[in-house]
Amino acid sequence: MRYYIRNYTKLKQVISTDVLSKITTKYMADHYTKKFFFKNHLDFLLLYQLTMKESLKEMVDHIGTNKKLQEYIPDVSISQVSRDNESQDYAMFAEIFYYLVDIATKSRRVKLSEEEKKYIENIKILDSTLITICLKYFDWAEYRKNVGAIKIHTLYDLESLCPEKIFMTTGNPHDSKLMKAMGFLPHHTYLMDRAYCKYTEFDAMCEDEIYFVTRMKTNATIEVLKENPLPKGEDNLLSDAIILVGNEANGKKMKNPLRLVIVYNEKEDSPVYILTNRFDLTALEIANLYTFRWQIEEFFKWIKQHLKIKKFFGTSENAVLIQILTALIVYVLLLLVQEELNFQGSLLELTRIFKNNALEEFDENIFRRRCKTG
Numbered sequence: 001m002r003y004y005i006r007n008y009t010k011l012k013q014v015i016s017t018d019v020l021s022k023i024t025t026k027y028m029a030d031h032y033t034k035k036f037f038f039k040n041h042l043d044f045l046l047l048y049q050l051t052m053k054e055s056l057k058e059m060v061d062h063i064g065t066n067k068k069l070q071e072y073i074p075d076v077s078i079s080q081v082s083r084d085n086e087s088q089d090y091a092m093f094a095e096i097f098y099y100l101v102d103i104a105t106k107s108r109r110v111k112l113s114e115e116e117k118k119y120i121e122n123i124k125i126l127d128s129t130l131i132t133i134c135l136k137y138f139d140w141a142e143y144r145k146n147v148g149a150i151k152i153h154t155l156y157d158l159e160s161l162c163p164e165k166i167f168m169t170t171g172n173p174h175d176s177k178l179m180k181a182m183g184f185l186p187h188h189t190y191l192m193d194r195a196y197c198k199y200t201e202f203d204a205m206c207e208d209e210i211y212f213v214t215r216m217k218t219n220a221t222i223e224v225l226k227e228n229p230l231p232k233g234e235d236n237l238l239s240d241a242i243i244l245v246g247n248e249a250n251g252k253k254m255k256n257p258l259r260l261v262i263v264y265n266e267k268e269d270s271p272v273y274i275l276t277n278r279f280d281l282t283a284l285e286i287a288n289l290y291t292f293r294w295q296i297e298e299f300f301k302w303i304k305q306h307l308k309i310k311k312f313f314g315t316s317e318n319a320v321l322i323q324i325l326t327a328l329i330v331y332v333l334l335l336l337v338q339e340e341l342n343f344q345g346s347l348l349e350l351t352r353i354f355k356n357n358a359l360e361e362f363d364e365n366i367f368r369r370r371c372k373t374g
Helices: 007-012 017-026 038-051 056-065 078-087 090-104 199-207 283-291 294-306 317-340 347-357 364-368
Strands: 123-134 142-144 147-157 162-170 189-192 211-215 222-227 237-245 258-265 270-276
Touching (some): 007 038, 007 317, 007 347, 017 090, 038 078, 038 317, 038 347, 056 078, 078 317, 090 317, 123 294, 147 294, 147 317, 162 317, 189 283, 199 211, 211 283, 237 283, 294 317, 294 347, 347 364
Parallel strands (some): 123 189
Antiparallel strands (some): 123 147, 147 162, 211 270, 237 258
16 A cells, blocks of 8 residues: 655654654643544644634534545534633643744754855844734733734744744733843844833843844934944945943933944935944944844734734633644744755745645645755
8 A cells, every 4th residue: 555645744744743742741631532632633723724714613614524634633513622722731832833943943044145144143033013802802912992912022033034932922011021031142143123222131231242233212312432434335324333322310321332323224215223232243234134124024924914813713812822823833834844845935835835735645746846956
């Protein structure tokens, strides 16, 4: 009998039986379970993301009529899936996510020029994105009057194009409050927007040799210590100075000097004020490095458009976290299989192949058409 695997099995094979077994045992996930086990629950949620079904009912109905799908998931009721989303600990899905992240962040996927490769190393991007929900049904997710929200705080690894750390809160906490939770490392550079401008944190980062590149707030008070010469022929580079930031009168002046690079943004027709404690790079390198911050915006845009994280199966915080985590697991699985197959199309093209052929027999020829050989 000829042996084969389905495309979905190929996608998720990096999550070994041993990994699932250890997590299941640790959290006693299958305690008293007779039919719908943790592995079935995981398959249900991952296939829901891949096949982009519109509702829980549509997914359950699809299982009832599809024998291929029943190889992974037994006939299950809507109420059973809802109960598991409410009761199974979201931490199990978080462990799978971080297991995959550890693998994915070992690879370099970002496309860089030879010059950029000389100074773009150990670069992380910090930002958050907001998902609004109805406060009436998600009463724990306070944000504004009659509006609830979940905020996904993300530390994104530039070189692997992969989210490295995820913290989910309600919409209220200010972004800067999550800075310490990210576990910044010495000799790494963190790209962030103005929401993270916190002078006490910046001083601590300077003293711990943790680097950052950010935009300066428009109302910042500065003292210029030194003006650096500008390279000839770079008309968009307006200034490169060593400064002290903050107001001594209110006790918020930084102890450590920073570097302020001002560059003209043609698209916005306005200057961009870039603040950093990287003194080893040229002003042009700093300006270019900051542009990579938009990679995380592309990531947020991608998961919102191509994964199911706006409509939720359950209303509890646990159910919402599980659904977001399974979406992120799918994202990292796609990164890993894209690399394994040496697929040269876009991540969206790869996603569409799996969406349309998730339960078909795995055939490398489907992917080879967009793969480099040799």
